[in-house]
Amino acid sequence: MLIFSRLIDAWLEEKILKAIGRAPIRIVLENGGSVAVPNVAPVATVIIRDRRTLAELCIDPEVGFGDAYADGRIQVEGDLEKFLEAVYESWPNAPAARSWYARLTSKSMDLWQANTLSGSRRNIHRHYDLGNDFYKLWLDAQMLYTCAYFPTPSATLEEAQTAKMDHVCRKLRLQPGETVVEAGCGWGALSLHMAREYGVSVKAYNISHEQILFARERARQEGLNGQVEFIEDDYRNISGKFDVFMSVGMLEHVRADRYAEFGEIIHRSIGDTGRGLLHFIGRSQEASFSRWIRKRIFPGANAPALRRALEIFEPRNYAVLDIENLRLHYAKTLEHWLDRFEHSQQQVAAMYDARFVRAWRLYLAGSMAAFRTGSLQLFQVVFAGSRSEPLWWTRASLYAEPEIEIEKIDEKKRWMHAMS
Amino acid sequence: MLIFSRLIDAWLEEKILKAIGRAPIRIVLENGGSVAVPNVAPVATVIIRDRRTLAELCIDPEVGFGDAYADGRIQVEGDLEKFLEAVYESWPNAPAARSWYARLTSKSMDLWQANTLSGSRRNIHRHYDLGNDFYKLWLDAQMLYTCAYFPTPSATLEEAQTAKMDHVCRKLRLQPGETVVEAGCGWGALSLHMAREYGVSVKAYNISHEQILFARERARQEGLNGQVEFIEDDYRNISGKFDVFMSVGMLEHVRADRYAEFGEIIHRSIGDTGRGLLHFIGRSQEASFSRWIRKRIFPGANAPALRRALEIFEPRNYAVLDIENLRLHYAKTLEHWLDRFEHSQQQVAAMYDARFVRAWRLYLAGSMAAFRTGSLQLFQVVFAGSRSEPLWWTRASLYAEPEIEIEKIDEKKRWMHAMS
Numbered sequence: 032m033l034i035f036s037r038l039i040d041a042w043l044e045e046k047i048l049k050a051i052g053r054a055p056i057r058i059v060l061e062n063g064g065s066v067a068v069p070n071v072a073p074v075a076t077v078i079i080r081d082r083r084t085l086a087e088l089c090i091d092p093e094v095g096f097g098d099a100y101a102d103g104r105i106q107v108e109g110d111l112e113k114f115l116e117a118v119y120e121s122w123p124n125a126p127a128a129r130s131w132y133a134r135l136t137s138k139s140m141d142l143w144q145a146n147t148l149s150g151s152r153r154n155i156h157r158h159y160d161l162g163n164d165f166y167k168l169w170l171d172a173q174m175l176y177t178c179a180y181f182p183t184p185s186a187t188l189e190e191a192q193t194a195k196m197d198h199v200c201r202k203l204r205l206q207p208g209e210t211v212v213e214a215g216c217g218w219g220a221l222s223l224h225m226a227r228e229y230g231v232s233v234k235a236y237n238i239s240h241e242q243i244l245f246a247r248e249r250a251r252q253e254g255l256n257g258q259v260e261f262i263e264d265d266y267r268n269i270s271g272k273f274d275v276f277m278s279v280g281m282l283e284h285v286r287a288d289r290y291a292e293f294g295e296i297i298h299r300s301i302g303d304t305g306r307g308l309l310h311f312i313g314r315s316q317e318a319s320f321s322r323w324i325r326k327r328i329f330p331g332a333n334a335p336a337l338r339r340a341l342e343i344f345e346p347r348n349y350a351v352l353d354i355e356n357l358r359l360h361y362a363k364t365l366e367h368w369l370d371r372f373e374h375s376q377q378q379v380a381a382m383y384d385a386r387f388v389r390a391w392r393l394y395l396a397g398s399m400a401a402f403r404t405g406s407l408q409l410f411q412v413v414f415a416g417s418r419s420e421p422l423w424w425t426r427a428s429l430y431a432e433p434e435i436e437i438e439k440i441d442e443k444k445r446w447m448h449a450m451s
Numbered sequence: 452m453l454i455f456s457r458l459i460d461a462w463l464e465e466k467i468l469k470a471i472g473r474a475p476i477r478i479v480l481e482n483g484g485s486v487a488v489p490n491v492a493p494v495a496t497v498i499i500r501d502r503r504t505l506a507e508l509c510i511d512p513e514v515g516f517g518d519a520y521a522d523g524r525i526q527v528e529g530d531l532e533k534f535l536e537a538v539y540e541s542w543p544n545a546p547a548a549r550s551w552y553a554r555l556t557s558k559s560m561d562l563w564q565a566n567t568l569s570g571s572r573r574n575i576h577r578h579y580d581l582g583n584d585f586y587k588l589w590l591d592a593q594m595l596y597t598c599a600y601f602p603t604p605s606a607t608l609e610e611a612q613t614a615k616m617d618h619v620c621r622k623l624r625l626q627p628g629e630t631v632v633e634a635g636c637g638w639g640a641l642s643l644h645m646a647r648e649y650g651v652s653v654k655a656y657n658i659s660h661e662q663i664l665f666a667r668e669r670a671r672q673e674g675l676n677g678q679v680e681f682i683e684d685d686y687r688n689i690s691g692k693f694d695v696f697m698s699v700g701m702l703e704h705v706r707a708d709r710y711a712e713f714g715e716i717i718h719r720s721i722g723d724t725g726r727g728l729l730h731f732i733g734r735s736q737e738a739s740f741s742r743w744i745r746k747r748i749f750p751g752a753n754a755p756a757l758r759r760a761l762e763i764f765e766p767r768n769y770a771v772l773d774i775e776n777l778r779l780h781y782a783k784t785l786e787h788w789l790d791r792f793e794h795s796q797q798q799v800a801a802m803y804d805a806r807f808v809r810a811w812r813l814y815l816a817g818s819m820a821a822f823r824t825g826s827l828q829l830f831q832v833v834f835a836g837s838r839s840e841p842l843w844w845t846r847a848s849l850y851a852e853p854e855i856e857i858e859k860i861d862e863k864k865r866w867m868h869a870m871s
Contacts, residue, residue, distance in 0.1 A: 354774035
C-alpha cells in the first residue's frame with residue numbers, strides 16, 4: 032500500500048509541476064511531500080490539507096483551487112498577490128492547455144449560464160444583489176464598481192472614480208441638452224454625474240433590483256429625477272432615440288455570440304449620427320474567464336479579445352475613433368478595493384461567513400494579478416456613426432484644464448467652419 | 452434605329468440612376484440627354500463625351516470613370532471635391548452592390564497584383580519610383596508621403612509632418628540608445644528624425660530603389676549614417692533584435708492574408724518585451740480599394756477593417772495600448788498635397804502628360820473625399836509585448852509641453868517604483 036501511495040504521489044507531483052509551469056511556487060502536502068520548480072526561490076508556499084484536495088486540483092485546477100482556498104483546505108503562506116501574479120505569468124491563456132475536464136465543464140457552464148433575458152436576471156441577481164451594505168464596505172462613496180481613472184497613481188479612489196466619470200464624458204464631448212442612454216448603470220453614479228455636471232438627460236437601464244432602488248433614491252435626493260430615468264430592465268429592451276450610447280462595465284455580461292445583436296441595439300438607439308463609448312474588461316487573446324470566478328462569483332461573465340469586441344461596431348459601419356487601454360488603472364483600483372475589503376473583513380464575515388471572505392479575497396486579489404500581468408486588459412472604445420459630426424480635432428483638449436477646454440471648443444468650431 | 456437608340460439610352464439612364472443612388476449629380480451625354488436625381492440641386496455636372504464612355508461606365512463604374520476622366524472623355528463641371536464626396540456618400544461600401552464585372556476583375560486583380568516578394572517589388576516600383584522630382588513638387592520639404600498630424604488645423608504641412616513624427620515617437624516613448632526597426636521607410640525622414648531627435652539607432656527597410664538612394668544620401672549629409680542604416684530589402688527579410696517596431700504607411704501594401712506572417716516578423720524582431728506602432732489607412736468595414744486606384748495608381752494596395760488589422764497582434768498576445776483615428780488629418784494632408792499639385796500642374800504635365808495630371812488629380816481629390824466622408828480612416832495603433840514594461844500611466848504627457856514631459860518621466864519612475 033505504501034508503494035501504491037508513493038506511485039500516486041509521484042504521478043500527482045508530475046501533473047502539478049506541469050500545471051504550474053515555471054512558477055516560483057512551493058507546494059506542500061500536509062503530512063506528505065513537497066514540490067517546487069528547481070533552482071527558483073519560491074514567492075509563496077501553498078499548503079494542501081489532504082490528498083482529496085490534491086486530486087481535485089489535478090482534475091480541475093481552476094475550480095479546485097478556488098473552492099479549496101475558500102474552504103480553507105488550501106492555504107497560501109507568503110504573499111498572496113505575488114503568488115497569484117506568478118500563477119498568471121506561468122499559466123497559458125490557450126484553452127488547449129487546460130485539462131479535458133476543464134474544457135468540458137467550461138462548455139456546459141456556457142450553456143447553463145446563458146445570458147438569455149431570464150438567465151441574465153439570475154446571473155446579475157447572484158452578484159449585484161448581494162446587498163448594498165456589502166459593497167458599501169469597500170467601494171468608493173459613490174459606489175462605482177468599475178475601473179477608475181487615476182490622473183496620478185497617488186490619487187484617492189474617490190478622486191479617481193470622479194476622474195473616470197469626467198474622462199468618459201469628455202471623450203464623448205457631452206453637450207447640455209443632449210440625450211444619453213446608459214446600458215448597465217450600476218448604482219447610478221455615472222448617470223447622475225452626466226446629468227449634474229454636463230446638463231444632459233439620461234435614460235439608464237439595469238436589471239439589478241437593489242441597484243435600481245438605490246439609484247432612484249439618490250436621484251430623488253439630488254433633485255435629478257426629472258433629468259435621469261432609472262429603468263429596471265434589460266439592455267435588450269432599450270427604447271427611444273438618443274445622441275449618445277454609454278456603457279461602462281456591462282459588456283462583460285454580454286456573450287460574444289450576441290455582439291451583432293448588441294450592435295443592432297446601439298444602432299436602434301443612436302442611428303448613424305450618434306456616438307458612444309464602451310468601457311469593458313477585455314483581453315489580447317480569446318480566453319474564458321476563470322471558471323471558478325464564473326461558477327462562484329460572477330456567473331455569465333466574459334472578457335472578449337479586443338478584435339472580437341469590434342464585431343459590435345463593424346456591421347453597422349461605426350467608426351472607431353479612440354481606444355485606450357487602462358489595465359494598470361484597474362490593477363490600482365483593485366488594490367484600493369482589496370485594501371478596504373481587508374479592513375472590513377470582520378464585518379463581511381459577520382454578514383456572511385469566513386468562507387465568503389476567503390472567496391472574495393481570492394477573487395479581488397486574483398483579478399488584480401490578472402490586470403497586473405496583462406492576462407486581462409481594460410479598454411475604453413469611443414465610436415461614432417457613419418454620418419456623425421466630428422468629435423474633436425486632436426485629443427489634446429481631453430488633457431487640458433477645463434478653462435482651456437472652453438477655448439478648445441471655440442477652436443473646434445473654428446476648424447469645423449474652416450473645413451466646410 | 453432611332454427607337455432602338457432611345458431604348459438603349461433609357462436602359463443606360465436607369466442603370467446610372469441606380470449607380471449614383473441619391474447623389475446630387477447631373478449627368479449629361481454630349482449630343483444626348485441628361486440624367487439627375489429629381490428634386491435635388493446638383494453639386495456638379497458630369498459631361499460624358501460619347502455613348503462608348505457611357506457604356507463603359509455602366510459595365511464598370513470605378514475603372515470606367517477613372518479612365519474616362521484621365522482621358523478627358525468625361526469632364527466634371529463644378530466642384531470636383533464636392534462631386535467626389537457626394538459619390539462616396541451615396542456609394543455603398545458593400546461589394547455586393549458592385550457589378551458582376553467589377554467583382555470578377557477585382558478577384559483577378561488580387562491575383563495579378565499579389566504581394567509576393569517579386570510582386571511587391573513590381574508594385575512598389577510602379578508607384579514610388581515615378582521619380583523623386585515628381586514627389587518633390589507637392590510633398591513637404593522632408594518628403595513624407597503619409598498622413599500628417601496637425602496640432603491645429605492651421606498648421607503648415609511642414610509643421611504637421613514634423614508633429615506627426617514627434618507624435619509617433621512620443622507615443623512609443625523612445626529613449627536614447629534604444630534600437631528601432633522601421634518597416635517601409637519612404638524617403639527616410641522618420642528614421643533620421645528618430646535618430647537625430649531621440650538618440651536611437653535605426654535599421655530601416657524599403658524596396659523602392661529611388662527612395663533608398665535618396666535616404667542614404669540624406670543620412671550621409673546629416674552625418675547620421677552611423678546611426679541609421681537604410682536597407683533596400685523587403686520587410687519580410689528584416690533580421691535582428693530591436694526594442695521598437697515602427698511602421699508608418701506600409702501596412703497598406705500588405706495583403707490581409709499575410710497578417711499572421713507580418714505578426715511573426717514583428718515578433719521575430721521585438722519578441723515579448725518590445726513595443727511598436729503601426730500607422731495605416733483602414734476602414735470601419737471590409738472593402739477593397741477603388742479598383743481604378745489599384746489598376747492605374749497604386750497596385751497591390753489594401754486598406755483593412757480595423758478588426759482585421761488586429762489579427763496581426765492577437766496570435767502573438769500583443770496588447771493594444773492605444774488606437775487613434777486621424778482620418779480628418781489625412782483629409783487635411785491631402786488638401787495641402789492637392790493644392791501644391793495644382794500649383795505644379797504645368798511642371799507635372801511637362802514631366803509626363805495631361806492625362807497623368809488628370810489621373811493624379813482624381814486620385815488625390817478622391818482620396819481626400821474618402822477620408823472626409825469616412826469611407827477611409829487612418830489608424831495609429833500602439834502595441835506592446837506580453838512581457839514589456841508599462842509605457843505610460845496616462846496619455847496626458849503626450850499632450851504636455853516637452854518641459855512638462857521631463858517631469859512626467861520622473862513621475863512615471865515614481866509610480867513604477869510605487870507599483871513594485
